[in-house]
Amino acid sequence: MPALVAPVHDERSALLGYLAHQRHQIRVTAYGLTEEQARATPTVSALSVGGLIKHVASMERWWIDLVEHGAMTPEGDYEAQFRLAPEETLAGVLAGYDEVARRTETVLAGVADLGQPVPVPRAVPWFPADVEAWSVRWVLLHLIEEVGRHTGHADIVREAVDGATAYPLLAAAERWPATPWLRPWQPAD
Secondary structure (H helix, E strand, O other): OOOOOOOOOOHHHHHHHHHHHHHHHHHHOOOOOOHHHHHOOOOOOOOOHHHHHHHHHHHHHHHHHHHHHOOOOOOOOOHHHHOOOOOOOHHHHHHHHHHHHHHHHHHHHOOOOOOOEEEOOOOOOOOOOOOOEEEHHHHHHHHHHHHHHHHHHHHHHHHHHHOOOHHHHHHHHHOOOOEOOEOOOOOOO
């Protein structure tokens, strides 16, 4: 996937295209990491690249559950979403995120109207009490926003792990040729 979203033809392709792009960008933050590096928490927060990817996958799953079933499926310990458990691997988390993305595409293919209401859960204290429903459109925009926010976090964590930044990582992951102004990331010797 290139650094920019492909041209869009309608609202649905725009929303799904930008969501796919944001997913790709957060995945690129993990490019070339070892298991140990994917778990590293080199900043003042407890965030790791692997944990952030695990979180955005869980978060997208919740929102699509809400679209499909009118309810979110709680995932237990909220903070555990941001950490890779000892038995989890980066490859496994990435594969799980791919499954979530496929499910999102399948569920949304069955939604005829992006204005379809999505009920606001009442048990979540930070959700508005004065709004009865969002729309599927709103949920997609929210997913784009959330993945984008957490991609920024992952960029910072990744840079603290080994100095790698977004465009050199993207160039390496996508096998762009080196230019005088951009060199693909390479692991340290």
